Amino acid sequence: MTSTPPLMPEHPALTTDTSMLTRRFGKEVINYFAGSRLNRYSFLRSDAPFLQKAATSPAARFVALDNLSPLVVDKKKLALLSFDDVKSLIGEEPYRQSDADRIKGYDSTAGPSVLIVFLGTVDNEGDVEFESSEHGKAKGQPYFAIDVTAKGRQDVERWLKGQEAKGLWVATDTRSLTLHSEAAAMFAQARSILDWNSRNVFCAGCGNPNLSVEAGYKRICPPTDLKRSSSSSVELPDCPTRHGVSNICFPRTDPTMIAAVVSADGQRMLLGRQSRWPPYWHSTLAGFLEPGESVEEAVRREVWEEAGVKVGRVVVHSTQPWPYPSSLMIGAIAQAVPGAGEEINLNDKELESAKWFTMEEVRTALAQNTGSMMAPPPKEYKDGDLRVPPPQAIANRLMTAVVEGYLTGNAKI
């Protein structure tokens, strides 16, 4: 068992980036949860012989989630387990069967098994390589995630107790857990995929139980069920998901817009607050996208619905995966239309209030940030001053971009 690799501040392709796009638009902002260096090798997820070699290799590392909370070491580093650490749970040959054989042998009466998700490989550990069946060699140290939610299973409970005895600990308050950039991204991927599998155990097209395949990235509705028989299987009723490609068989990601809205003159920023937040805490407006709308339209709709403000031009600044449960935060910077467009009106009554703040107020709040909502403000904080989310939240990055001159492209102020 080893702990998380050291902090990797940005994607290697961007460390020395002086591209034309960077010259024009500035350096790419890598948000928290987006600092992954995992190569997902998505095209190897049906390659059982490759997965078997990768999972059982001494180089393999496993992250374990109990009820979607990660097992950690030293109370704040993601625990990276070896195959030996987990083989009592997943067996000596976790990928013995191909997906085709597992579908053919589907038996709804069989007991539950521990779900394993292939996360990908990280190529910084020397010469680790695995031969794939049809795609040549895959490079890098392989990482997997396993779901160790006990659900009454005694072997899983025993295993969790054993980990505790070794000093590992389930970090249930994941939202206040600050992980290194790479570990945060690995956790986000693991949590979202495990969550999707645990929420979608029945087929939404026909109501029958379904089966996780492709190393955790697909759930399909099996056409037959052995039902305890060792030889002859029963044909199951037809299901629409068995005809052509069905999106509901694949993991779901919910796009969400979040926008720093600037006044028409560029001098003020629109922020809102929910009644359950600490006093004076505000953030940028956000909301789920709906089918049939662009991000730009969603920003205009949500800002009008929540604050009554009419938005013109919308520019996407950066994006962030958010694993609660599986959102994609699409961070935008937008500008209100002049005049009546800037008047505030809480149309949908979702916010407690929405307000225009000066750039100076936002700049001070960003400088005085001390972390999560629960953390007290610093000494220099004056009661009544604006408080805003920490840098892990894309809201903070959007506000920072604006106060640093995003609208004009001028150097930092």
Place this chain on the structure above:
Amino acid sequence: MTSTPPLMPEHPALTTDTSMLTRRFGKEVINYFAGSRLNRYSFLRSDAPFLQKAATSPAARFVALDNLSPLVVDKKKLALLSFDDVKSLIGEEPYRQSDADRIKGYDSTAGPSVLIVFLGTVDNEGDVEFESSEHGKAKGQPYFAIDVTAKGRQDVERWLKGQEAKGLWVATDTRSLTLHSEAAAMFAQARSILDWNSRNVFCAGCGNPNLSVEAGYKRICPPTDLKRSSSSSVELPDCPTRHGVSNICFPRTDPTMIAAVVSADGQRMLLGRQSRWPPYWHSTLAGFLEPGESVEEAVRREVWEEAGVKVGRVVVHSTQPWPYPSSLMIGAIAQAVPGAGEEINLNDKELESAKWFTMEEVRTALAQNTGSMMAPPPKEYKDGDLRVPPPQAIANRLMTAVVEGYLTGNAKI
């Protein structure tokens, strides 16, 4: 019955836009399917008295979809029906019951009803206003979508025959149907929401049939079932979706990245082709986002998986809803890292080929575009020249942005 309102080339908030964001980043590109002027009034979807007034008003307009294909007039305009045109299908009081009453009165043995979706209102028709229960007045002409897929229902079949007799027609080949910008957006919204409802008739959390509420934008798992009894209902087994907010109760949108990748020197563009496309047809690379990754990461992953090219800086250009069935195309412009990063290798073997084209080749192909894949090229086309998708596809808009100088911000070339 009236036909679609005239073409509305861009969002009213942007017609005279000279904001700082526009000065720095250029005018916002409104992609096909994103030209909606509907105010969705999402916070009125549970307001049955409002919906009842809006749906039965003489101002109300209904678009009808049969198996997800729209009813059209003059063979290419979305048919906009009145309440009188559709009341034989949806009844005199389509919103007689509140959602709470419908859930309480849930009866799994009741026959199917025609699903109605509230699309929103368009505020260009004079003084149309409707009082809401808790949110003041909602302005504009109300639009709804109805699902007229017969599924053996004789009343629906008869109704469809009646429309045919009036000259209306179900446009089954929707992908080659070019609608005006606003009508396209309305169709996209209607198609995606109806499709989501029709694919998700069982609860993925417990396998029981579920119920469409909130004017088509939510499906919930009812806790009780009358089962033909008029008074006492049977309690249904517990379902995880009844505890807290569950994302699977809400419409799904699948974020998809699509990127025009430019070489490190800015002189060439990476395009790929699938074997089933017409000869010489190429497009920008695209792929679904996965849980736990940012758009920027997804672009780097997909471009490497499909073409072996290593991407550095990624900038989001514009987005587009794509209603087949419910994707959000996130259009990016990205730059390859120099040297070995530009070498092509079809890692996942999904594409038939991927190739670097000069800006001149792309410019010529854009100029020679004649529409869909099925349309023949123009006379001046020379066999072997590059062919690319039409302007309705965001791929075309991304290529156009690049050849017009997006990377440098200089005026059109």
